[in-house]
Amino acid sequence: MAASRRAFLLGAAAVPTAARLGRGTLSRPGPADPPPGFDPWVEVDPAALAANVRVVARYAGGRPILAVAKNNAYGLGLAEAGPVLDRAPEVSGLAVVRAGEARALRDAGVRKPILLMARCTVDEAVELVRREVRLSLFGDDAPGFCAEVGRRARRQVRAHLYLDTGMGRMGRRVDRADDWVDEVARAGVVLEGAFTELTEDPDFDREQVERLRAFASRAAARGVRVGPLHAASSAAVAHQPETHLDLVRPGFALYGGLVSREMAERAELRPAFRLRARVARVERLEAGDGVSYHRRWRAERPTWVATLPIGYVDGYPAEAVKGCEALIGGRLCPVVGTVTASHTVVVLGDEPTARVGDVATLMGPDHPAIHPDTVARRSGTSEYGAYFRLSPLLPRLTLAG
Numbered sequence: 001m002a003a004s005r006r007a008f009l010l011g012a013a014a015v016p017t018a019a020r021l022g023r024g025t026l027s028r029p030g031p032a033d034p035p036p037g038f039d040p041w042v043e044v045d046p047a048a049l050a051a052n053v054r055v056v057a058r059y060a061g062g063r064p065i066l067a068v069a070k071n072n073a074y075g076l077g078l079a080e081a082g083p084v085l086d087r088a089p090e091v092s093g094l095a096v097v098r099a100g101e102a103r104a105l106r107d108a109g110v111r112k113p114i115l116l117m118a119r120c121t122v123d124e125a126v127e128l129v130r131r132e133v134r135l136s137l138f139g140d141d142a143p144g145f146c147a148e149v150g151r152r153a154r155r156q157v158r159a160h161l162y163l164d165t166g167m168g169r170m171g172r173r174v175d176r177a178d179d180w181v182d183e184v185a186r187a188g189v190v191l192e193g194a195f196t197e198l199t200e201d202p203d204f205d206r207e208q209v210e211r212l213r214a215f216a217s218r219a220a221a222r223g224v225r226v227g228p229l230h231a232a233s234s235a236a237v238a239h240q241p242e243t244h245l246d247l248v249r250p251g252f253a254l255y256g257g258l259v260s261r262e263m264a265e266r267a268e269l270r271p272a273f274r275l276r277a278r279v280a281r282v283e284r285l286e287a288g289d290g291v292s293y294h295r296r297w298r299a300e301r302p303t304w305v306a307t308l309p310i311g312y313v314d315g316y317p318a319e320a321v322k323g324c325e326a327l328i329g330g331r332l333c334p335v336v337g338t339v340t341a342s343h344t345v346v347v348l349g350d351e352p353t354a355r356v357g358d359v360a361t362l363m364g365p366d367h368p369a370i371h372p373d374t375v376a377r378r379s380g381t382s383e384y385g386a387y388f389r390l391s392p393l394l395p396r397l398t399l400a401g
């Protein structure tokens with residue numbers, strides 16, 4: 001089971017069919033006001049994001065959600081997605097893995113607690129603590145570090161304990177944390193939680209949760225309260241209720257990532273973005289004419305093609321030419337030739353079915369063929385990658401919530 005889920009994440013699943021995703025046609029109208037220019041853009045859909053949050057909250061049995069917004073909010077944009085998550089009543093706080101992301105969320109007006117799940121310098125911590133960012137503690141230096149930060153920030157340091165229960169990547173080894181947490185507590189840190197990362201191996205996940213729980217109860221027996229416990233990322237929220245603890249910590253599912261085959265089949269989550277561009281050229285090729293470098297694709301008969309001014313620098317996979325399609329005016333148009341840095345050519349067919357200026361969608365929820373999971377699978381990447389690689393340089397257009 002775990003192996004098949006992981007394989008799914010890596011793009012080994014079958015193409016979602018219209019029936020499985022429940023949407024054979026356009027599920028929503030496009031934006032009322034798409035940008036006037038020919039620069040491609042990422043459209044962010046706050047209603048889809050909020051709906052995904054509600055789905056995840058249901059899976060979590062109503063536990064609060066600590067919404068992970070790392071890597072530019074999974075590609076959507078911190079300034080666009082952050083405030084939507086902040087407003088969602090099911091979300092108790094946001095979590096990131098870079099100090100700059102915490103600052104960007106505050107700059108975007110996010111008011112709920114933000115957890116930085118990473119190391120930072122004393123100088124960074126002073127600024128972050130003043131901006132109500134919670135630190136993650138795991139180093140030997142944590143007690144002294146927090147004392148100094150508290151003094152310089154003139155604030156109590158609020159923090160979560162980051163524990164390594166077997167992932168072997170980040171956090172403090174839970175079997176070497178008892179004396180340490182007592183020292184952290186003596187340094188005057190306000191402990192607001194303790195968390196770990198699961199290896200996504202169901203039997204071992206249970207063991208990891210047990211190690212975290214045992215750590216917390218040993219601390220409690222010594223008079224140290226570590227606060228709410230959390231471990232579950234999207235996959236565990238969906239499939240392992242025994243890991244849900246006091247709050248859950250998903251990212252990908254909130255943005256519409258499918259996380260598992262079972263979730264794909266239930267079609268409850270919707271990608272909360274579209275990758276879009278306008279048709280920049282419409283041309284009729286004669287039989288034998290080629291497209292792109294080395295004329296990698298040739299027309300067998302007179303064929304209309306459209307050029308979209310969007311390419312792999314924007315986050316559309318270079319390998320999308322292996323079977324991906326763009327949706328233009330409700331019609332699917334296959335990608336041909338080569339996805340180059342800034343251009344993609346699609347086939348319209350025997351007729352010029354699109355015009356210069358028409359909006360093309362390369363990824364989004366509107367049709368199973370352009371679902372990010374399909375694009376990822378057909379282009380041999382993971383669905384996480386399809387989101388994470390959306391260029392932060394593309395303009396964002398936020399639909400009305």
Ligand SMILES: *Cc1c(COP(=O)(O)O)cnc(C)c1O
Pocket residue numbers: 068070097117197232233234235249250251252253
């Ligand atoms: C990315 C991340 C998450 C969320 O994982 P998803 O699979 O996106 O739900 C949770 N915790 C930590 C520490 C992470 O780095």
